[in-house]
Amino acid sequence: MLKQLRPVAALTGATLFTASLSPTSSSPSSPPAQCAWGSFPSADPKADPLDDYPYFSPWHRSAMRRNMTPDIYAKLLPLKTSTGYTINDLIQCGCSTGYTLPRNMGVMTGDPECYTVFAPLLNPIIRDYHDFSESSQHVTDLDPTHLKKLNQQDLDPKKKYILSSRIRVSRSIEGIPFPAAASRSQMRRVESLTERACQYLSGTLSGMYVHLNDMTNEENDDLIQRHILFDNPDEWATQAGLGRNWPDARGVYMNVHDVDANPDFIVWINEEDHLRIMVLQKGGNIFHVFEQLVAGVNEIERGLNKQGAKFLHDDRLGFVTGCPTNLGTGMRASMHVKLIHLGSKPGFKDMCKRMGLEVRGKHGERDNRNSGIFDISNRHRLGYSEVELIQLVMDGVRTLIELEQKLEKGEDADCSKMFNAV
Ligand code: ADP
């Protein structure tokens, strides 16, 4: 039986990050390891850095692969952040799985310092992936009333096409390394801070926190199948360092008091980010979903503030997250849409891409099957405000439904020719 709201561990002071460039090879405080068979320096200071250069096949197609050069690698190889994160940690997920999984960023940061220490690689990647330059400034807009009036209602009142709407935002807690580099105790601190912040939630947001440690495999699988819980780490997540110490300090908060009930406000702890806060509801009223999400996020932030903690936010990059795909808004606004005809047309996914939309399968990013039901969401997260992106998803889904209706009537819709890139 799942436990509810376990007592929270005592809080300790947060360590703040200070940007530092410390060469690993010349550090006098780390003598080579000694054992009966000799000593093994972690890196030979005289070795050519290119002897360590990663192998890339023609199937490595991530933004990291496109922007990595031997010069950048050689320059970044001796550096590490204050959590000890190196260029090799940063790129491992893009080296091992570049050609087997549909992840196309190819890096995972371990702490916010990575964005300055490894800027010669990360800035071009961010420009490439988000079309966001070093002089660009991200703007946050979490005010639902800024959405066009037209969109402040259900997109599919007859409930024929849109099954459900979900908006999630990623958030990090300032002063704690991201899940790819955090120690057990640091992850437990994220968990206890969040668990306690959730205890302040009241009314329709009040509920229970469930630890992965306390679930049976069946309970875990049931929550995943019901779209309430994140998946267990796959090969990409493991290579990105996200599977370390799994399932310690991972859990989910839900605004229900019984696991068999269906929550609509959910918080994930220590999956890919410290927090993923989301609202998931049946139907197509994404305006309502956004309103509830903002209310919940604000409540959690207040709960963290009461404990002396806060969300990590940067003037230029917006909300700062482990994976650079989620910088800025950290937001993915998605709708499960039934597009039986349109979804089978050649060029459907590319057309959605040109519309600024991403297409996933019914079970999320690892699901590429065509079940006739697609997860349609914003492709961009950085450089556009939350309101702009939700507007784009609403306009896009409305257009997709109109195209589906044309096809239902026997008219044609040529996906390869429609829409210019956003
Ligand atoms: P993210 O990484 O943005 O949180 P994933 O693709 O990993 O999203 O999916 C996580 C879970 O959320 C999956 O179970 C997926 O099916 C579910 N999900 C995403 N959008 C919706 C939606 N609109 N309705 C129902 N479930 C959704």
Ligand code: MG
């Ligand atoms: Mg995911």
